[in-house]
Amino acid sequence: MVTFKKASVLLSATALSVGLLAPMASASTFGNERMETLPIQVAQTNTTVTKNDLMKRFRELFPSEFQNVTEKDFRMGSGFSRPKDTTERYELNFSKNIDNQYVYGSFIFVGETLELEQFHYQPITSKDVLFPAKYSKDEAQKVADKYMERFDKGGDYELVPNEYNYYSSSILTQPVQYSFTYMKKKSGVTISDQSISIGVLGDGTVTSYYKTTQNGTGNFTYDDPSKKQSESVIAGRLRDALKAQLSYQIETDYSTGDYTVKLVYQPNSQVTSGVHALTGEWLTTEGLSSTLSNQAITPIVTGALAAKQPNLTSEQAKAMAQKLLATDQKGVKLSIESIEETTTETGKAVYNIQYMYQYRNGGTGTVLTIDKVTGEIINYSDIKNSIEVQEDDSNTKGELTRQQALEKAIAYVKEWVPSYANQYALPVDEGFYENYNDSYYLTFPRIVNGLTVVGDQISVSVDAKTGDLLSLYVNAYDDIEWPAATDILTQQDATKLLKNQLKLKLQYVNHPKVENEQHYSLAYQPVFKEGSNAVIDAKTGEWLDAYGMASSDKPTIEHPTAAEELNYLIHAGILEIDKTFNPDAPVTKEEALKVLLKSVTYMYYNSRYNEFETTNQSFTDIAPDHALYPFVTRALKMGMLDASTKTFNAAASLSNQELAKWVIGSLKLNKPAQLSDIYELNYSDAAQVDKELRGYVALAYAMGLLEAENNQLKPKSEVTYAQLAQVTIRLAHKMNEYQIDNY
Structure with missing residues (x-):
């Protein structure tokens, strides 16, 4: 075994690939937001597009830009962005040292027409890109608008307002970066998973472009907007079902590593998934339902279970990894690259096990994390389905229901993290179904004093066809002082605050369990003051942002010089x-x-x-x-x-x-x-x-x-x-x- 540079175990399934390309991904969920693991692109050997073809297309799209790089500076790559996505992608990239600065560019084209799907450009930095930048946000938006006209002529896209992008969150030594997102529209209604994102530097240089592409044949059908129920009727139904739920929320100070806990109110998760605009039924993981589920907070098990393998040694960790990661795929060999003993961000002693699946044309790998004290998995993601050595021609759809997947997930929790089972509850929300790899994603929240904990959960992903474990991640905090639920808003008052801020957003969603995969349904989805994940401080009644900070408008001050x-x-x-x-x-x-x-x-x-x-x-x-x-x-x-x-x-x-x-x-x-x-x-x-x-x-x-x-x-x-x-x-x-x- 060898030593390797430490990498954060909090990043779920960040894959390390040899000769592979991993472009950005866009995922749409229904009232649920989570960090999406970047898909893995596997190198192919049977490409029919040449570098000359790509260079010709590149110069067609960028006739006057990138004059400081020549054809010899470019390299070519190709592959698939997802295991089940048959859209061929080709990459051109360059890296060059100009005036003692590193310049980099990557361009990805898709399909037979070599449509530009995305690019990323790191130019030479000038003082014009630093704060105060040469271009204001409004001026940068005009640049982005021109790019939309240039690359998507005739496309019906609408700019999504971004009220919170006062300036880039980067430190002041880094360039000011403005981000703009445009959503595609159909019959005047936005399509939730069709967007274009453009990044503009403070000097007006466009540095990134990403366009989501639809899977499937492209013969999509859409609900008729004229048949939708009135917004007032649906809003009334949502308000009747809306109820504030009291929870703990963990907030981490990343500058010190310390974390604190707040009592917060959130809308009941079943409501946030939305309502079908034509039928008035609730959107759920299994499809449409005329009624809402009322999931009580129930522990996975009532009594404590023994740890899987206390005081795990390095050799035992290796043996456990070999058992869990074993594969019978033809031409694929598992290799345990290294085992590192370290600690997580929450202070747990763990083994980080870096492994690779090696095959003829390269290899794909990531990190498995096991708790040293309990011998239980902290972070695991199955990447075997990312290996395209032997392609599966089967198009069998998922056979498990959500309930069956839940039973599988519970069994995996008991098997791999038994000592946590009595501290965590059965899922209180629907979770969601991943269409692209036929899997159910479920979360088991921690329970303390009868309340769920936001930010402390066990996440499990289960294959909908086989019931296999695809991922397991434990985000557990120790030594926390839990505040008492006293001197807080009543549930009735918190519910009233939510109802007063409730608005509806009509959009097309490609729900995998409604109609068919080629159909977009119209859905009303609730939007609160700070978005679908609205959170209210139970002590003060203030709305909180994603980082737990009060989201009341920050003041703008006057001063003659500064x-x-x-x-x-x-x-x-x-x-x-x-x-x-x-x-x-x-x-x-x-x-x-x-x-x-x-x-x-x-x-x-x-x-x-x-x-x-x-x-x-x-x-x-x-x-x-x-x-x-x-x-x-x-x-x-x-x-x-x-x-x-x-x-x-x-x-x-x-x-x-x-x-x-x-x-x-x-x-x-x-x-x-x-x-x-x-x-x-x-x-x-x-x-x-x-x-x-x-x-x-x-x-x-x-x-x-x-x-x-x-x-x-x-x-x-x-x-x-x-x-x-x-x-x-x-x-x-x-x-x-x-x-x-x-x-």
């Missing part, structure tokens, strides 16, 4: 303010450090890298259990801080000369800055600069990171929020210019 910078930081969630916020007030060292780090580095805590363990240099007043500890540790690692002062004094105000030291350290210029005697400071108050900080101050002002007023440095003056915002933007630009990455 309004744009401050509003960016506020709307990006970097700077949190309240009604008393004064942009000209002094900022503390603690707040300044958080703003800077969140702006120029991704503050994602990873326990398996032991990233925030005590370092050789630290501050005596910032212990490992201090809330600022991860920020201080990251800043020390980056060179932004050093521990020469022994204490950090988080509550103290930050001075101009201290800020100068921080920004110069972030640019990796500590050594030249320490040569304080070589610098001249031609400012009237230069004598006020501390000797050991003279070089830092000289460099910071000379580089334009800090600015003097009336020939004065004011080295010991307190930095205001407005000044910090401006310096933060300048620092990000310099880090980008010097290609300093602090991920």
